[in-house]
Amino acid sequence: MKAILVTKHGGPDVLEYTEVADPVPAEGQLLVDVDCVGVNYIDTYFRSGTYPSEPPYIPGTEGCGRVVDDPRGEIAPGTLVAWHDAPGSYAEKVVVDRNRLVAVPEGVEPEIAASMLLQGMTAHYLLHGVRETTAGDTMAVTAGAGGVGLILTQMAAALEATVYSVVSSDEKEHLAYEAGATKVFRYGDSLADDIIAENGGAGVDVIYDGVGNDTFDFALNVTRPRGLVCSFGSASGDVEPFKIQELNKHGSLFLTRPSLTHYVADNDEFLMRAQAVARAVDDGTVKMRIHPPYKLENARQAHEDLQARKTTGSVVLKV
Numbered sequence: 001m002k003a004i005l006v007t008k009h010g011g012p013d014v015l016e017y018t019e020v021a022d023p024v025p026a027e028g029q030l031l032v033d034v035d036c037v038g039v040n041y042i043d044t045y046f047r048s049g050t051y052p053s054e055p056p057y058i059p060g061t062e063g064c065g066r067v068v069d070d071p072r073g074e075i076a077p078g079t080l081v082a083w084h085d086a087p088g089s090y091a092e093k094v095v096v097d098r099n100r101l102v103a104v105p106e107g108v109e110p111e112i113a114a115s116m117l118l119q120g121m122t123a124h125y126l127l128h129g130v131r132e133t134t135a136g137d138t139m140a141v142t143a144g145a146g147g148v149g150l151i152l153t154q155m156a157a158a159l160e161a162t163v164y165s166v167v168s169s170d171e172k173e174h175l176a177y178e179a180g181a182t183k184v185f186r187y188g189d190s191l192a193d194d195i196i197a198e199n200g201g202a203g204v205d206v207i208y209d210g211v212g213n214d215t216f217d218f219a220l221n222v223t224r225p226r227g228l229v230c231s232f233g234s235a236s237g238d239v240e241p242f243k244i245q246e247l248n249k250h251g252s253l254f255l256t257r258p259s260l261t262h263y264v265a266d267n268d269e270f271l272m273r274a275q276a277v278a279r280a281v282d283d284g285t286v287k288m289r290i291h292p293p294y295k296l297e298n299a300r301q302a303h304e305d306l307q308a309r310k311t312t313g314s315v316v317l318k319v
């Protein structure tokens with residue numbers, strides 16, 4: 001089969017489109033014909049070696065496609081399923097753990113199904129796992145028009161939270177408003193003060209920050225005393241070491257650096273979040289925005305654009 005292979009750590013150019021052997025399902029796994037693959041920022045951390053990975057490997061963990069064969073005979077061949085977490089998803093075929101997939105609701109397009117789980121479940125655990133969101137909560141969201149950002153904003157708006165979204169361009173500002181942001185801001189020195197002024201002089205209850213190093217000081221400054229700084233990503237690089245006294249100085253802040261892995265470690269928790277996301281997409285609570293899809297062989301371009309902040313919403317590869 002054709003697949004993208006990473007043979008050494010590096011920039012997007014290490015993503016090679018090549019011929020590899022078909023994967024073979026182990027006990028508890030199904031073989032799936034991949035239709036579309038979800039591309040996520042975390043794929044770039046593994047590719048560059050920022051997160052541990054051992055080349056050669058096929059990147060990607062989520063997607064959507066049709067079951068070829070279920071050795072247990074429980075799922076009919078041809079059933080359309082979406083999955084996370086199946087390493088090696090940037091390929092024509094992948095083996096998927098039967099506990100890590102959901103049936104795709106009828107009418108949901110493959111591009112959407114392929115990219116809804118990782119980012120959707122992330123938004124779900126940020127709003128319901130890290131902290132339970134209730135009506136009237138105030139939050140700041142950086143990278144507000146990215147994959148996670150747009151889903152998080154829509155889910156939070158549906159919960160009647162006030163969302164201050166931070167983006168870098170006019171197009172992204174428009175998308176963030178469309179997703180239900182209360183007010184959209186640009187990065188800059190006065191960002192924390194501007195959001196606090198908009199919030200009636202008080203800091204926000206929680207900041208969800210996927211940008212990392214460039215926005216960490218802002219995150220500490222924009223949060224109210226005893227509020228939560230949720231630093232869940234590092235698009236601009238890892239947050240530098242800092243003195244925990246800073247949390248005291250900024251008002252007895254709470255800080256977490258969570259990962260989806262720990263919020264779906266249990267199969268029942270995975271299913272609860274995955275089904276909640278599929279329902280939200282199916283009933284229109286979440287309208288997924290898909291950046292114009294790339295072909296599998298153009299995965300390199302997809303990574304380049306994602307890292308150059310050129311994409312909006314979710315990024316997919318069509319197989």
Ligand code: NDP
Pocket residue numbers: 039040041042118119122142143144145146147148149166167168169172210211214232233234235236237258259260261306307308309310311312313314
């Ligand atoms: P996005 O689609 O949000 O793309 C990244 C965005 O980050 C860019 O579009 C850009 O938006 C913003 N950004 C700000 N500074 C930079 C920079 N220096 N370089 C590149 N991008 C920058 O990606 P995802 O939705 O896939 O992921 C968003 C973040 O969430 C990532 O950090 C990812 O690692 C993290 N994440 C964490 C998870 C967890 O469980 N901890 C799970 C899933 C994702 P703008 O131009 O508007 O600033």
